[in-house]
Amino acid sequence: MSYLLAKSKDDDILKAGECGGAVTSIFKYLLDNGIVDGVLAIRPGDDIYDGVPTFVTDSEDLLATAGSYHCSPTMIGELVRKYLFDKKVAVAVKPCDMRAVDELIKRNKINSDNIYTVGLNCGGTVSPITARKMIDLFYGVDPDDVLSEEIDKGQFIIELKDGSEKGVKIHELEHEGFGRRENCQRCDVKIPRRANIACGNWGAEDGWTFIEINDERGEELIEGAKKANILDTKTPSENSIEARSKVEGIMIKMAQKNQNANFDGANEMEEWNRCIKCYACRDVCPICWCYENCELNKSYFKEAGSVPPEPIAFQGVRLSHMSFSCVDCGQCDDVCPSDIPVSLIFDKLQKKYYDRTGYIAGVSDEKPPLYSPEKSEL
Amino acid sequence: MSDDIKIVGLLCNWCCYGGADTAGTARMQYPPNVRIIRVMCSGRINPSLVFKAFEEGADGVFVGGCHIGDCHYDAGNYKWSRRAKIVQDIIEEFGIEKERFRFEWISASEGEKFQKTMKEFHNTLKEIGPRTNTKTASK
Numbered sequence: 001m002s003y004l005l006a007k008s009k010d011d012d013i014l015k016a017g018e019c020g021g022a023v024t025s026i027f028k029y030l031l032d033n034g035i036v037d038g039v040l041a042i043r044p045g046d047d048i049y050d051g052v053p054t055f056v057t058d059s060e061d062l063l064a065t066a067g068s069y070h071c072s073p074t075m076i077g078e079l080v081r082k083y084l085f086d087k088k089v090a091v092a093v094k095p096c097d098m099r100a101v102d103e104l105i106k107r108n109k110i111n112s113d114n115i116y117t118v119g120l121n122c123g124g125t126v127s128p129i130t131a132r133k134m135i136d137l138f139y140g141v142d143p144d145d146v147l148s149e150e151i152d153k154g155q156f157i158i159e160l161k162d163g164s165e166k167g168v169k170i171h172e173l174e175h176e177g178f179g180r181r182e183n184c185q186r187c188d189v190k191i192p193r194r195a196n197i198a199c200g201n202w203g204a205e206d207g208w209t210f211i212e213i214n215d216e217r218g219e220e221l222i223e224g225a226k227k228a229n230i231l232d233t234k235t236p237s238e239n240s241i242e243a244r245s246k247v248e249g250i251m252i253k254m255a256q257k258n259q260n261a262n263f264d265g266a267n268e269m270e271e272w273n274r275c276i277k278c279y280a281c282r283d284v285c286p287i288c289w290c291y292e293n294c295e296l297n298k299s300y301f302k303e304a305g306s307v308p309p310e311p312i313a314f315q316g317v318r319l320s321h322m323s324f325s326c327v328d329c330g331q332c333d334d335v336c337p338s339d340i341p342v343s344l345i346f347d348k349l350q351k352k353y354y355d356r357t358g359y360i361a362g363v364s365d366e367k368p369p370l371y372s373p374e375k376s377e378l
Numbered sequence: 379m380s381d382d383i384k385i386v387g388l389l390c391n392w393c394c395y396g397g398a399d400t401a402g403t404a405r406m407q408y409p410p411n412v413r414i415i416r417v418m419c420s421g422r423i424n425p426s427l428v429f430k431a432f433e434e435g436a437d438g439v440f441v442g443g444c445h446i447g448d449c450h451y452d453a454g455n456y457k458w459s460r461r462a463k464i465v466q467d468i469i470e471e472f473g474i475e476k477e478r479f480r481f482e483w484i485s486a487s488e489g490e491k492f493q494k495t496m497k498e499f500h501n502t503l504k505e506i507g508p509r510t511n512t513k514t515a516s517k
Contacts, residue, residue, distance in 0.1 A: 269473045295426055312472040313433040319468045320425035320461075345471060352467050370460055377446060377459045 003241055004222070005208040006199075006233045016066040018150070019201040022209035022231060023092060023118055024066045026197075029225040030090045031059040036116060037087045041065035042074055048146060049128035053079055055089075070151055073125040073181065075331050077101040078286040081109045090116040094125070098192035099327035099362020100286035106367045109289050116221065119192030119214075121200025123151050123251055124170075124184030127334065134178040138168050152201070183330030183343045186262060188255040189363060190248050196221060203236070203244025210236060210244055263348045266341065272311035274338040281332035281342050287322045287361075295321070315345075323349035324368050325361045383503050385412040385496075386431040387440045390420045392450040394442025396486025406493040409500040412440065420444070420481075421454025425465045432474060438503045441481040442492070448485065455483070477502050478509065 007020035010028070017024045027039045042051040043064045051072025056062055076091050077100030093101060098119055104110040126134075132143040139158060146158045155167035156179070173179035191198050196218035197211050204210035213219055225231040282288050282296065295301060301313055323346045332342035350361055356378055357369045369378070389395040395416050401408060417423060420443030431439045441462070443455040462481050469479055480499055484491050 268471045272472070300430060301426075310433045312429045312469070312474070316429045316468055316472055317426050319471070320429070320464055323468070324464065349467060349471070353464070356463055356467075370464065372460070373453060373457075375453050375456050377456060378463050 002213050002219075003236050004211050004213070004233050005204055005236045005240070006211050006222070006231050007208050009230055009232050012063060013066065016063045018066070018068050019204060020207050020209040021066060022211060023120070023199050024062055025230045026118060026221060026225050027056075027062055027065075027090055027092075028059045029228050029230050030116060030221075031056070031062070033224070033228065035088070035224075036090045038084075038089055039065075040076060040079060040084065040089055040091045042069050042072065042092075044069070047144060048072075048149060049131055049143070055084070067148060068150055070124075070149055070156075071126050071128050071131040073127065073330065073334070075100060075284075075286050075329055077104055077110070078284075078289075080104075080115065081286075081289060085109075085111065086114075088114050088116075090118065092118050092120055093192055093195055094120055094122040095189040095192040096122075096187065096327050096329040096362075098195045099189065100329060102194045102362040103287050103325045103327060104289065107289060116217070117192075117195035118221075119195030119198035121191050121198060121202055121248075122184075123190065124180035124187065126156070126179065127181050130178055130181075134168075134173055138173060138176075138178070139166050141166065181330050181333070182262075182341065183328050183333060183347065185258045186255055186344070186347060187328050188252045188259070189360075190251045190255075194363065200244075202247040203240040203242070205240065208234075210240065259351070262344060263351070266344055266348065268345055269311070271340045271345070272315055273308065274340055275308055275311060275314060276338060277307050277309045277314055278337060280335040280337065282318060284331045284335045285322070286329060286331065287325045287327065288318070315342075319346065319349055322346075324353040324359065324370055326350040327362045381411070381504065382508060383409075383411045383437045383500065384435065385409075385438045385440055385499065385503065386436045387412045387414045387442065388417055388420075388423050388427060389414055389442045390444055390450075390455075391416055391418050393444035393448065393486050394420075394482075394484040394492065397442070397484040397488045397492040400487060400489030401492045402489075404489050406489055408493045408496040411500055412496055419449065419451050419454035420458040421449070421451060421456075423458055423461070425461055425468065428465050428469075428479065432469070432472075432478075432509075435509070437509045438478045438480070438499060440495075440499055442484050442495075443481070445483040445485055474509070475506055477506060 006022040008014045008025040013021040013024045030036045038055045038057040043054045045052040049071045051069040076093050076097035081104050105112045135143045145161050148159045150157045156170050157167040159165050170179050193214050197213050199209050199211050282291055326346040328347045330343045428439050449455045482495050
């Protein structure tokens with residue numbers, strides 16, 4: 001594990017990318033040298049609240065994917081499993097994406113030889129609807145006038161068409177019920193250390209990207225990009241390394257505070273009783289890969305007219321299948337038509353499982369202990 | 379039946395089921411509330427079986443397997459022991475008291491232990507009372 005600061009040598013990328021454009025440059029290097037078939041990244045659709053996952057095969061198209069998209073939470077892991085299993089891909093991953101990719105690798109649903117993961121440090125994402133509302137309410141700005149957004153130093157900052165910037169403290173936004181998605185407020189994995197490299201601006205000098213190299217593959221990536229004369233690097237000072245770990249520490253502490261506040265307050269039975277058994281949470285879950293042969297579809301659990309479902313025979317079964325591997329990505333919260341805080345309860349169970357076994361989904365090296373053939377009791 | 383407590387017992391063929399047999403042939407009295415389902419190994423039992431029993435209106439679910447180290451299939455009961463912990467965690471989230479789920483290692487010769495366990499489990503369930511279940515209540 002080593003640290004470095006990096007910046008693109010390409011002027012176009014430098015302009016389009018955020019803090020030095022190192023990520024986009026690394027993708028360009030991988031594509032131009034034929035190391036990967038394509039890059040899975042997000043490009044804006046109609047506006048900044050609309051992120052569209054794109055499979056880029058021509059490095060010319062990479063520029064459109066540069067920049068940050070905090071307002072369009074997308075799940076990368078499931079896309080790779082579903083559509084790109086037999087391709088060599090490079091992906092930009094948030095920590096929860098990386099954890100999902102890791103869990104799917106453990107289940108042999110993603111081939112680890114075929115995937116290059118460029119991690120992005122993440123302080124949290126904002127739901128597009130919430131983002132529009134709070135930009136209107138707190139910033140007094142028409143949401144459509146926003147050119148780009150950024151999260152920095154505890155503030156959610158928007159840049160307007162006339163070039164001016166406006167920031168409001170995330171803490172204040174969340175106090176009023178806006179701000180980051182609830183699962184992000186609880187999330188305590190802020191740096192994706194299972195990815196080949198983890199990039200971000202925490203602790204970096206202006207115009208540079210701070211990169212943590214996590215494994216040999218990450219080392220090869222950086223060395224290659226340097227040799228291809230596309231990436232400029234230097235060693236970070238002690239101060240920046242310290243500043244970065246300080247930011248991470250503060251974020252994790254805040255997340256743990258939110259966990260403690262929310263886990264006990266959940267009234268599960270009241271929440272479950274709103275369930276209409278639409279299966280959306282299962283279908284969207286990146287860990288639930290076998291839903292074509294799902295136990296919930298078996299005749300003994302799928303009786304006609306059993307709506308609302310007996311909660312334990314629906315959510316209980318789902319919990320027993322994958323709660324120990326819940327990566328807290330919050331996709332289930334986003335799709336639930338009854339606004340059940342599904343991820344809150346799944347995440348709570350994964351934390352309980354951690355207390356029993358020490359297993360953290362998508363972070364620990366080994367497979368979940370539930371899959372272990374070992375002759376040992378918990 | 380004198381009281382209306384329903385217990386579903388999932389027993390491993392090689393040990394606990396034999397234990398229940400031993401209790402029966404020795405004419406040991408134990409509460410008749412337990413409905414026994416024989417499975418080939420406790421390692422075959424998954425949480426869904428337990429949840430299905432609760433869904434259908436069981437007041438308590440009992441799982442019996444071989445003693446650790448004695449599994450007929452080498453490691454089945456280790457696997458069940460790991461799953462059992464998850465079941466304990468999950469049923470709490472559904473308003474089911476954790477005392478309603480119990481698992482025990484009982485060998486084929488331990489008829490007495492089977493009798494004792496059933497009596498204890500029945501008493502515990504009698505204290506908590508029958509379970510209100512939305513599905514069976516509406517029927």
